[in-house]
Amino acid sequence: MEQRSLADVRALVKRHEKPARTGRKLGEEIFFRSLMNIASVLIVGVMGVILISIFYKGISTFSWSMLAEDMGSGFYLNRGGGIKNAIVGSLYLSLSATLLALVVGLACALCMNVYMVKFPKLLNAARFLLDLIWGVPSIIYGAFGFSLMVFLGVKTSLLAGIITVALFILPIMIRAIDEVMKTVPAGLSESVLSMGSTRSELSYKVYVRQCFPGIVTAVLLAFGRAVGDAASVLYVTGESSKTPTSLLDNATTLPVAIYNQINSPYAATQDKAYASAFVLTLIILIISLLSRYISKRYQKYRIY
Amino acid sequence: MNISNHRRTRDRVVTVLTYLAMAFVLLLPFALFVGLAAKSELLFRDNSLGHLLFSSQWKPSSGEFGFKPFIVGSLYVTLIAMLISAPICFLSAIHITQYAPRKVAKIVVTAIDILAGIPSVVYGVWGMVFVVPWLGRIAAGLGIQSNGYSILAGGIVLSIMVIPFILNILMEIYRTIPKELTEVSLSLGATRWETIRDVLNRKALPGILAAFGFGFARAFGETMAVLMVVGNVVKIPSGLFDPGYPLPALIANSFGELGSIPEIESALMFAALILLVVVLVFNATLRWLIIRVEKY
Amino acid sequence: METQEMDAKMTGKKEMARPFEEEGIIRVDNLNLYAGKTHILKNVNIEIPKNKLTVILGPSGCGKTTLLKCMNRLTDLTPDIKVNGNIYIGDQPVFGSKTDIVALRRKMGLLSQRPFPLPMNIYNNIAYGLKLRGKYNRAELNDLVEYYLRQVNLWDEVKDRLRSPAVRLSIGQQQRLCLARGLAVNPDIILADEPTSALDPVSSEAIEKQFAALSKDFTLVMVTHVLRQARRIADYVIFMYLGEVIEMRPAQEFFEDPREEQTKKYLSGAFN
Numbered sequence: 001m002e003q004r005s006l007a008d009v010r011a012l013v014k015r016h017e018k019p020a021r022t023g024r025k026l027g028e029e030i031f032f033r034s035l036m037n038i039a040s041v042l043i044v045g046v047m048g049v050i051l052i053s054i055f056y057k058g059i060s061t062f063s064w065s066m067l068a069e070d071m072g073s074g075f076y077l078n079r080g081g082g083i084k085n086a087i088v089g090s091l092y093l094s095l096s097a098t099l100l101a102l103v104v105g106l107a108c109a110l111c112m113n114v115y116m117v118k119f120p121k122l123l124n125a126a127r128f129l130l131d132l133i134w135g136v137p138s139i140i141y142g143a144f145g146f147s148l149m150v151f152l153g154v155k156t157s158l159l160a161g162i163i164t165v166a167l168f169i170l171p172i173m174i175r176a177i178d179e180v181m182k183t184v185p186a187g188l189s190e191s192v193l194s195m196g197s198t199r200s201e202l203s204y205k206v207y208v209r210q211c212f213p214g215i216v217t218a219v220l221l222a223f224g225r226a227v228g229d230a231a232s233v234l235y236v237t238g239e240s241s242k243t244p245t246s247l248l249d250n251a252t253t254l255p256v257a258i259y260n261q262i263n264s265p266y267a268a269t270q271d272k273a274y275a276s277a278f279v280l281t282l283i284i285l286i287i288s289l290l291s292r293y294i295s296k297r298y299q300k301y302r303i304y
Numbered sequence: 305m306n307i308s309n310h311r312r313t314r315d316r317v318v319t320v321l322t323y324l325a326m327a328f329v330l331l332l333p334f335a336l337f338v339g340l341a342a343k344s345e346l347l348f349r350d351n352s353l354g355h356l357l358f359s360s361q362w363k364p365s366s367g368e369f370g371f372k373p374f375i376v377g378s379l380y381v382t383l384i385a386m387l388i389s390a391p392i393c394f395l396s397a398i399h400i401t402q403y404a405p406r407k408v409a410k411i412v413v414t415a416i417d418i419l420a421g422i423p424s425v426v427y428g429v430w431g432m433v434f435v436v437p438w439l440g441r442i443a444a445g446l447g448i449q450s451n452g453y454s455i456l457a458g459g460i461v462l463s464i465m466v467i468p469f470i471l472n473i474l475m476e477i478y479r480t481i482p483k484e485l486t487e488v489s490l491s492l493g494a495t496r497w498e499t500i501r502d503v504l505n506r507k508a509l510p511g512i513l514a515a516f517g518f519g520f521a522r523a524f525g526e527t528m529a530v531l532m533v534v535g536n537v538v539k540i541p542s543g544l545f546d547p548g549y550p551l552p553a554l555i556a557n558s559f560g561e562l563g564s565i566p567e568i569e570s571a572l573m574f575a576a577l578i579l580l581v582v583v584l585v586f587n588a589t590l591r592w593l594i595i596r597v598e599k600y
Numbered sequence: 601m602e603t604q605e606m607d608a609k610m611t612g613k614k615e616m617a618r619p620f621e622e623e624g625i626i627r628v629d630n631l632n633l634y635a636g637k638t639h640i641l642k643n644v645n646i647e648i649p650k651n652k653l654t655v656i657l658g659p660s661g662c663g664k665t666t667l668l669k670c671m672n673r674l675t676d677l678t679p680d681i682k683v684n685g686n687i688y689i690g691d692q693p694v695f696g697s698k699t700d701i702v703a704l705r706r707k708m709g710l711l712s713q714r715p716f717p718l719p720m721n722i723y724n725n726i727a728y729g730l731k732l733r734g735k736y737n738r739a740e741l742n743d744l745v746e747y748y749l750r751q752v753n754l755w756d757e758v759k760d761r762l763r764s765p766a767v768r769l770s771i772g773q774q775q776r777l778c779l780a781r782g783l784a785v786n787p788d789i790i791l792a793d794e795p796t797s798a799l800d801p802v803s804s805e806a807i808e809k810q811f812a813a814l815s816k817d818f819t820l821v822m823v824t825h826v827l828r829q830a831r832r833i834a835d836y837v838i839f840m841y842l843g844e845v846i847e848m849r850p851a852q853e854f855f856e857d858p859r860e861e862q863t864k865k866y867l868s869g870a871f872n
Contacts, residue, residue, distance in 0.1 A: 115323070
């Protein structure tokens with residue numbers, strides 16, 4: 001073969017040449033491209049169908065008085081009442097849990113990016129473990145929280161719910177903040193350190209400020225998950241038909257209320273479930289819009 | 305001098321607190337495991353592990369705890385969900401990252417973001433109001449005895465819920481493939497489609513499999529929405545329109561009976577433990593594989 | 601008024617740079633390229649001779665890589681790119697709705713800055729292009745793969761591990777594999793975008809030698825910003841600055857007797 005001249009080989013290849021486009025090739029591409037279009041249309045379509053049906057069902061059963069009234073006794077037995085306590089309960093729970101998770105989560109993210117960068121192996125191991133708990137379903141936190149409460153002999157309460165949800169959203173929060181902090185250039189922290197800052201000052205002055213928009217988005221992401229999740233709090237917050245007034249009160253959250261309403265035998269109560277689902281979806285959509293807006297808006301205040 | 309001392313002390317305190325927070329979080333998976341395992345211990349006094357996992361007898365009142373119906377129920381629902389969502393995600397990921405004009409891609413990505421945000425309970429409500437009656441009618445048309453609450457309903461609702469999760473990973477994978485690889489393949493005389501089929505998909509293959517794996521683990525633990533549409537009958541389902549009873553649904557549903565028999569709490573914690581182990585093993589294996597693949 | 605005059609000057613057609621007698625193969629005809637609102641290539645008018653090594657030289661960001669990628673229309677991959685004017689390969693236009701770009705790209709091999717082996721084994725990296733373009737039986741394919749691997753002096757190094765993934769090769773070997781892969785599709789033209797910039801000096805030299813040898817049978821267009829490299833191997837030099845072709849000259853003339861002010865500055869190292 002090696003004796004053959006380049007011209008011979010080129011002529012050989014030329015002889016074998018097929019046309020660049022054949023009907024079969026084109027057909028295959030068109031076939032798969034249509035499938036792809038169908039897949040994307042399907043996704044958008046399903047999203048539309050879900051939103052429209054939730055809104056349609058919800059708006060037709062919604063009344064403003066639902067937002068103003070507590071459930072009162074016998075709510076699930078069709079004795080009237082609203083979902084004010086569930087909404088307020090959800091907000092209390094999610095806000096406190098998010099705050100708690102933020103404090104711990106920010107510390108963890110800073111720990112990894114400011115302190116542990118000196119030990120890459122340790123850092124990799126930490127990120128690996130974080131990835132693992134990131135995927136743990138919320139029902140497991142619910143079960144764990146419940147068994148912990150039994151173990152400690154504590155009764156169901158808003159506080160127990162806050163702690164459980166905080167544990168559940170903690171990995172989500174840490175990963176989101178970590179993703180942003182990873183992008184801070186090493187040069188920035190080196191220059192701050194060389195100016196005589198201690199590492200803790202570096203973290204709070206530079207990293208927190210630099211990553212502020214990212215942290216806000218992470219907080220909103222975690223908050224959204226906290227508001228929407230039912231499985232983790234199903235059995236740790238207890239049930240209550242009144243707006244909670246202390247951390248040790250029982251509390252009902254909005255998703256749990258929806259679950260109980262739709263399982264009620266009374267049609268009127270089920271209708272309220274649709275309205276409540278509409279309210280919950282609206283809250284989630286507002287949070288997601290807000291986080292988009294904020295991450296866009298604050299982008300320009302970064303130093304680099 | 306004083307200020308510097310003050311600063312140094314503060315730095316030390318902050319450092320210690322930061323490491324403590326980190327340690328706390330890293331201990332979390334172990335704490336979950338140990339806590340759930342300790343609570344399930346009661347169950348092992350009368351039953352072997354094999355018996356618990358593979359027996360179909362579930363009679364809590366007479367101390368029979370066979371988890372097979374729940375494990376099989378979980379597997380079926382998750383598999384149905386993956387069979388529906390995997391091809392859709394795969395095709396749509398290629399569409400969004402390779403073919404779609406920017407505006408179209410933006411619309412689809414927004415739709416995915418919205419789907420990702422909708423709470424599980426809302427999916428459940430939607431499933432109960434639309435999917436279940438619809439399946440009920442189809443079943444009636446086919447002459448099958450079913451009210452629509454079925455593993456198929458669970459699978460359909462679940463498939464929609466995991467689409468954003470899987471699709472986001474897939475898009476990320478396609479986006480990180482260097483553009484030069486496409487250039488090279490095009491310049492060899494491949495069409496755009498041949499490039500995607502032979503080069504990009506092959507390059508993305510480990511990532512695609514990992515994405516499906518993560519999706520599976522995610523779907524396996526999803527609770528509320530599935531619970532609301534799957535029927536919750538303790539029986540190994542024998543057809544798509546049969547009701548099933550996945551593990552998470554068991555946990556969520558049975559808390560109410562906790563007071564009656566102490567072994568039930570133990571059984572629920574064991575169910576949670578199975579879930580946890582499946583999810584952790586899945587995630588750990590996939591992460592490890594990804595790291596291996598990246599190295600080579 | 602002044603701006604209008606400026607505009608007229610900017611869009612006015614420049615004379616085609618054609619400092620050679622031989623047959624031309626690539627003709628760039630008043631090419632303008634915009635990425636969004638940025639004017640990246642400005643009135644480029646050049647012709648590139650057949651079976652010679654032409655080097656496109658210039659400081660980074662002058663548009664030389666973009667010009668190269670226009671030649672086989674890889675610009676299609678970037679959204680928001682607008683092109684005026686055209687490029688002709690032989691007599692076929694590159695831009696235009698009637699162009700069969702897949703057929704046209706087959707006339708051009710590509711070598712990129714860093715080697716990007718296909719995610720396949722060594723053997724299939726060569727065979728892939730061949731199989732796309734024609735039907736071969738096993739024996740023919742084996743022969744051709746061996747032939748092209750020998751062409752780039754890689755055969756002896758890889759003949760025992762043809763089935764192992766191409767990414768396991770060293771960077772220098774990978775780049776030679778990429779060159780063989782480009783040759784195997786039987787192009788007339790080889791486009792190379794700083795093909796040695798990621799390589800060690802030894803591998804670099806090997807590639808340069810290959811290029812010098814190949815220029816007998818292929819038209820080579822190579823982008824580089826390394827002056828010494830251009831001096832060593834170029835037959836013709838196109839010098840670009842800020843999106844414009846400043847001059848195109850035979851290599852020796854270009855280095856010994858630069859005509860334009862910017863060229864002189866560049867050669868004296870003012871831009872580095």
